[in-house]
Amino acid sequence: MQVGNSTFIHYPRTGGRFITQWLNTACGKQYPTSMSPSLGVAGKKWGTIRNPFDFYVSFYYLDNGRKEMFVDFLRDFLDAKVRYYWLMLKYLKIHDIGIATYCFIYFFCDYKKVFVLKEIKDLKPYIIVDKIVKYEPILVENIKKAFNLTLDERYIINKTQKIGVSTTKKPFMDYYNKELRDLIIHKDRLIFKLYPEYECNSNKS
Numbered sequence: 001m002q003v004g005n006s007t008f009i010h011y012p013r014t015g016g017r018f019i020t021q022w023l024n025t026a027c028g029k030q031y032p033t034s035m036s037p038s039l040g041v042a043g044k045k046w047g048t049i050r051n052p053f054d055f056y057v058s059f060y061y062l063d064n065g066r067k068e069m070f071v072d073f074l075r076d077f078l079d080a081k082v083r084y085y086w087l088m089l090k091y092l093k094i095h096d097i098g099i100a101t102y103c104f105i106y107f108f109c110d111y112k113k114v115f116v117l118k119e120i121k122d123l124k125p126y127i128i129v130d131k132i133v134k135y136e137p138i139l140v141e142n143i144k145k146a147f148n149l150t151l152d153e154r155y156i157i158n159k160t161q162k163i164g165v166s167t168t169k170k171p172f173m174d175y176y177n178k179e180l181r182d183l184i185i186h187k188d189r190l191i192f193k194l195y196p197e198y199e200c201n202s203n204k205s
Helices: 016-027 054-062 072-078 084-093 099-108 140-148 178-187 188-195 197-204
Strands: 007-009 046-048 131-134
Touching: 007 016, 007 084, 016 054, 016 084, 016 140, 046 099, 054 072, 054 099, 054 178, 072 178, 084 099, 099 188, 178 197, 188 197
Parallel strands: 007 046, 046 131
Antiparallel strands: none
């Protein structure tokens, strides 16, 4: 599958805005992207995934403007009390999941089948995108490897750019105490089941 013959599904806070700009430049034309769930998009589909711990820190700086402590923001965020996220509250409560997991299900899975389950044990059988590229450590390089892109001049990225690397002033795990860390591990357990290295990396930070 080639990047140019597929649609990029934009899972929020996983580098989507940059990816769109980069692909438009790299392909020399408007690259097909969608903010809709994969369920409503025909043809080949792909997207990016980010460590949930980093995902929440990214949303903290986007939605909060650093006006409240991260711990307070995160608790409100997980209860869908931030902006429009109250629309997700029903599913967050019923399935006891975090917003990172909700987004993964909504954008990358057959969410109509997932959300009606009495208990969600594994997301892998419900994934309907053709490829999921990891945000870390360098997003552009991961995309190139995933699609076997050649390193010609259209895909040259300034090596000083930290694309796919958190721009916060401290490591993202420094925002978490043990209580918050355990909460995320529980709420986003389905993502950690798919990507156990994310939980392992949180132990090293």
